[in-house]
Amino acid sequence: MPSSPRTLLINPTVTSRSSARFPLSLLHLSAALDRHGSSEIIDGNVDRDVVDETLRVMQQGGFDAVGISVMGGPQLAPAIDVSKALRERFPATPIIWGGYFPTLYTETALTAPYVDYAIRGQAEESLPELVAALGKSPSVLANIGGLSWKNGDAIVHNANRRFSLTDDGLVLPYDKLGDPRRYLARTFLGRRTAAHQASIGCRFRCTFCGVAAMFGGATQLPAAARLERDLSYLKYELGVDSIQFFDHNFFDREQDMIPLLEVMAKLELPWWCYARADALLNLSESSWKLVRKSRLKMAYIGAESPSGQMLKEIRKGTRPDQTLQVAELCRRNGVIPELSFMVAPPQNSEEETEHTFEFIRELKRINPGAEIIVYIYTPLPDSSRHEKDRGKHPGMPLLDLDGAPVVFPQTPEEWTQPQWVAYACHADAPWLTDALRRRIHDFVTVLRCRFPTVQDMRSPPWAKRGLSAMATWRYRYRRYDRPWELNLANRLVRLRMPQVSGL
Structure with missing residues (x-):
């Protein structure tokens, strides 16, 4: 009787340890996988050396596949690092990417030699079906909704899967x-x-x-x-x-x-x-x-x-x-x-x-x-x-400062370049002039100093009151340009920026 499949799930590092929150996507996947197999979770936000921890756990053996949750922006580079390390040390183990990045940039993800499968959208049903189908004929893989995969030199995109909010009557496996x-x-x-x-x-x-x-x-x-x-x-x-x-x-x-x-x-x-x-x-x-x-x-x-x-x-x-x-x-x-x-x-x-x-x-x-x-x-x-929205409501072509069409990256590595990490994080764009970029930065500096966020639990109240007082005249008279004194004060106080760190 064949043993049940065993899957290692990885959340690459994307936050500081103090900002780590439950890796909810992996907890849901783990619950789904455990219905017909077993799974373990490595959270890079807590296990800071995610590559070494992954290789250590893999060395113990017994995993049939590795699933990696990948968002764009700063999580992409550590996802690449752990995928490359797995491919080098355990070349026969299938590597599956899921999450926002392979959903939005499926072809780009599958150009990488360290990505074997990409799951688009929700994976609670697709991933267990894929793990169970590994080693079987391509015709079996072709029936898994939401899956994109390599069939020789060709990339195959299966039909989308209707997503559902399943409930097995149990709370998530937080103990993992x-x-x-x-x-x-x-x-x-x-x-x-x-x-x-x-x-x-x-x-x-x-x-x-x-x-x-x-x-x-x-x-x-x-x-x-x-x-x-x-x-x-x-x-x-x-x-x-x-x-x-x-x-x-x-x-x-x-x-x-x-x-x-x-x-x-x-x-x-x-x-x-x-x-x-x-x-x-x-x-x-x-x-x-x-x-x-x-x-x-x-x-x-x-x-x-x-x-x-x-x-x-x-x-x-x-x-x-x-x-x-x-x-x-x-x-x-x-x-x-x-x-x-x-x-x-x-x-x-x-x-x-x-x-x-x-x-x-x-x-x-x-x-x-x-x-x-x-x-x-x-x-x-x-x-x-x-796919239901492609080609609908097309906007004007995206052009850079030279008037040339914006060309998006074609590989995961290209998406890790600083300008594209900033693009993915809504922090910069190819059509911004230096003057406008500075204008936005200066306005945000004045605004957040004048009205410090209530989410900032680190800065002392006296410091926030002081910064607010310093910024009052600039905000009142719309004098946003080059707030040198606020920039200097921010080096000491370092107000929390919700668009970067959230809660």
């Missing part, structure tokens, strides 16, 4: 992380904040969004009983006192949210989530009563732009006036809106950026407690969008 309490962090929400994801997907189709590219406008919410079981385990077994929800869009249709809000109102764990302005504005007063009782502290809302035309072009589905309204609504209900904006679009970059700066000032007048996150607008290439 050693002591799961080391993943609980002190944040402005509480002393033991845990990361959790209740729903998956998003039913909106924003053209710039990796979630839309991954899930194609679909979403699934959990049953209320499942949410209560999961949160009760975190609260009563692990001692969690607050929750950071990683749901791609927590508030969906009100009628579907009410049972979940009732569970959370019963448990009263302070929480943070992603949300949309229109969804919050559409909640009834009775639902807002549940939101307040559940102790929602902050909602991250993608405002994106003050331009109605741009919001239409990126298929956001919201309006600038809704952004202003939700800032006031959150103020009345004791919720901090964390509003993100994308500046410097490829067309009219300077004009649109200055317009956004003024809109941010209006938001701060309406709700001084609103927090602002500023990113560079870096749209996905059309080839990376979900």
Whole structure:
């Protein structure tokens, strides 16, 4: 009788150890794999030398495959390092990449000699099927939804798989992380904040969004009983006192949210989530009563732009006036809106950026407690969008400063170059001039010094008050250029930047 397959799951390093949160994607995969086999997890955010730890565990033998979760940006280089080391030391072991990077850049991932298979989108069903099919005929592989693979010199893309929110009646296998309490962090929400994801997907189709590219406008919410079981385990077994929800869009249709809000109102764990302005504005007063009782502290809302035309072009589905309204609504209900904006679009970059700066000032007048996150607008290439959206709503061609078409990287290694890591992190773009790049940096410096984030638990209150006072005159008179004194003070205080470190 053949033995059950055994899989090693790896989360390459992407944060500091103090910022490590539960590797939720690998916990879900591990639970799925363990139904018909077994699995182990290596988390590079805790096991800092992820390559040595991987080789040590592999040396013990018995693994049929290695699955590596890969996001773009800073996680890509360590993913490459561990993949190359595995290929060199254990050349016969299949290496499977999953997550956002191989979903958005499938062909690019499979050009690498150290990647054998790429799973697009959700992997809870595809990965166990793939592991069970290893060593069998190509016809078996061809039936696995969401899989891309190498058949000789050709790359084969199987049909997409409809995703689902499976529930086997068990909480996630947190024990596979050693002591799961080391993943609980002190944040402005509480002393033991845990990361959790209740729903998956998003039913909106924003053209710039990796979630839309991954899930194609679909979403699934959990049953209320499942949410209560999961949160009760975190609260009563692990001692969690607050929750950071990683749901791609927590508030969906009100009628579907009410049972979940009732569970959370019963448990009263302070929480943070992603949300949309229109969804919050559409909640009834009775639902807002549940939101307040559940102790929602902050909602991250993608405002994106003050331009109605741009919001239409990126298929956001919201309006600038809704952004202003939700800032006031959150103020009345004791919720901090964390509003993100994308500046410097490829067309009219300077004009649109200055317009956004003024809109941010209006938001701060309406709700001084609103927090602002500023990113560079870096749209996905059309080839990376979900197959249902490719070719639809094409924007103007992306051109660099010389007027030449932007050519995206063709290999994983090229995506690790600093300019492309910055692009993936919405921190820079090929069409930005040095002057505009400096203008954005200076505005953000003045803004974050004038209004230090409540998420900063490290800087002493006196230092934040001092920086705010120093920045007041610059902010009042719009004197953003070259804030040398704030840059100097920041070397000593080092205010937290939520767009880099989040909670």
